Amino acid sequence: MVDVSTPTKWLLRLVAVGYVFFLVAWPVGLVVQQTFSNGLTNLTDALSDEQVIGALQLTLMVALWAVVINLVFGVGISLLLVRFEFPGKRVLSALIDLPLSVSPVVVGLALLLVYNGRDGWIGPAAESRGLQIIFDSPGMIMATCFVALPLIIREVVPVLHEIGDDQEQAARSLGASTRQTFWRITLPSIKWAVVYGVVLSLARSLGEFGAVKIVSGNITGQTQTATLVVEAKYQNFQQETAYATSFLLIVVSIAALVVVAFLRPKRAH
């Protein structure tokens, strides 16, 4: 290993720590500090504001639905991509990653074009059957699903590759059915990957802003999520409430990070 000379080492350390401190640590710290600038008042005020409460409930509902859908879809697609061969597999596996690099605004626009009730491709037909998608929770769930789509798959696929299918074949040779093999062999070995994926998806889903802003219509008290409330409150000069709501979102996302950091086993060298 190259061991850098001591002055260089300190310089690099200073650059790394300094950059992260000024860009991330200090600003986040300031928001936390401002949340508690009046003791707990900001938080309790925010938590007694019906607009905030409603938004938090809606956010949680949308995020949970999105995570459940992505969990089923993600684990299923991962198994299909790793354990089976079929035409178009490579294209599919490349397309799966697409949502990570599509702008949330483009996601919102794309869903709007297809599902709006006025001139969308599918929207009017759905609405005539009583299913409103845009400006309602189904659209918000879809937008959230879209942006968080690859997160579980990206965690599970490498693990499935790594464990190989020896154990599954052994189980089958011992007489286990496909279902038994999945629940008793495959799932336990990808368990932690699924957990990281879910935690990351949850953090992403609770925090989605741009795509949800477009498809929800941002109707106060009806389709306004926590992130939209932060924007609205800040722009309405209710900054204390904006800070307090942000603080709650920061706590959730940092908790997610800590959970993943602790759960993820150290890479073996």
Add this chain to the structure above:
Amino acid sequence: MTSALIGASAAAGPASPEGRRPRRVRRTTPHNTLTRGAGLGLGVAMIWFSLLVLIPLTAVIAAAGQGGWSGYFDVLRNDQTWAAVTLTVSQALVVTLVNIVIGSIIAWVLVRDDFWGKRLLDVIIDVPFALPTIVAGLVLLSLYGPNSPLGLHWAFTPNAVTLALAFVTLPFIVRTVQPVLEELEADVEEAAASLGASRATIVRRIILPSLAPAIAAGAALSFARAISEYGSLVLLSGNRPFQTEVVSVRVLTFIENGNNQSAAALASIMLAVALVVIVALDVVQRRVARRG
């Protein structure tokens, strides 16, 4: 001797496929090994994936195509849109360059250095990934906005755009370079040293070339994210036309004005950039895999 046996079998593993690699024949018709249950599952998954991703993205391209080439041209010819495009692209490039340097340094420090608080630094790097973008904007306002304890008033200036993009793209290069740096074998550097290479030469001729694909991959992701960023800019940049307005905001303005065709035209350009990035990443990864 057991260690000899382990050594031999470990070497036999990688050696044999590598020997074959140059002559490997690509299958032209992939096998189909789907069982009935798996086929059904794939069908359901594909319907959902189409409804969620493929059809909506196609709709963007279709809507953009309604105006034909002249539609694209008109959108880009609009001064305000063009200003947004140049601002976004130039800021994304600046931020990506900063990330290439700083991200590599942070990855180096995380892997090769050891000091009190390193673990904390490692966790903080991921904060921009986990934080909702609107909160990211708010967070940056607290240090760089009107009430800045540093006396900086960067809100609503182009600096604010740089800042927001740097914040949300911080983890990309760090997280792509870090694992590659961890996997670099110490003996390769020792071999170079025993051949007379100085530290600087080892970094330049051995370490950096090994990290280059990871840096390129991280840079591509960072660039793609930067040009598509929206949420963190809302509160911070003020979206002032010709000064701090980025492409995403332009798209949103078009949507709010009911001008879906222009929105789609601009959005489809962003989509194309995203696609280029994905293809580039795939190419880089294949190259690296061949290097072994």
Add this chain to the structure above:
Amino acid sequence: MSIDVSGVTKKFGDFVALDDVSVSLPTGQLTALLGPSGGGKSTLLRIIAGLDRADTGTVSIEGTDATRLPAQKRNVGFVFQHYAVFKHMTVAKNVAFGLEIRKRPKAEIEHRVDELLKLVHLSQFSHRLPSQLSGGQRQRMALARALAVEPKVLLLDEPFGALDAKVRKELRDWLRRLHDEVHVTTVFVTHDQEEALEVADEIVVINEGRVEQIGSPDQLYDEPANDFVMGFLGEVTQLGDIRLRPHDIEVSATPGSAGALSGRITRLLRVGFEVRLTVSTAGGEVTVVLTRTHARQLGLVEGSHVWLTAASGATTVPAMVAV
């Protein structure tokens, strides 16, 4: 003397890797550092190369004190167990690396690289990437790379340890021939006694951070300094109060000679041309090896009664007191 190591001690935390080791390795020879894994032999090699620093003691190479010299300045060639190839460079570029560092003229580098690739039989692979080579080829490339800078000494750390048995044997013979051609002072680390006995001019046996014995392969085999060396170089069994090799025991079916130890054959195993006996005696179990023909002549079967004596001229060491 080409390499003089004196009084070298090296600790990793509480673990003593080398404990006051002194060795002198003569110029132009092929020396093996032999010992069990974790015994300190690789650490000694790395200290000679300057890749590790000794806590105390000195190292001199070709008469100049190298104790404080960084690896870059020692002009030693080092070959690693896992090849340590520069993956992003072609085979030719790998070999040229040390020469380019030394800023030699281009034409000279090209000429030298050609010459070396010919020497290691890799000429036709010069434009390949290392990932397109087999393990044995990669190790030959690594060797050419180390030789390119005309090092004063060539150090190899378990060079064949990661290769499969067949390639290992080929490369071992090839290394011996190469050394006879190039004559550079060479030290290689191995835990395989057969490899050391077959290839080396001289063997240094290292165990638990100490030098157990230094000598030629014959000396070590015939006159082991102690029980450990004897045990490490080949199979050992205990007959009464001496320890000796199983094939140095004479078996007789009748109680002839005086002092013979009597016992009963509890297990008889035929392996190729030899027969291995496990004989249960009053002093415990004894392993005996004899040829198939000899066993047949004696009419040995499981359960036979036999009398065992040490063959005349057998290498023996006194048995250590049982713990």
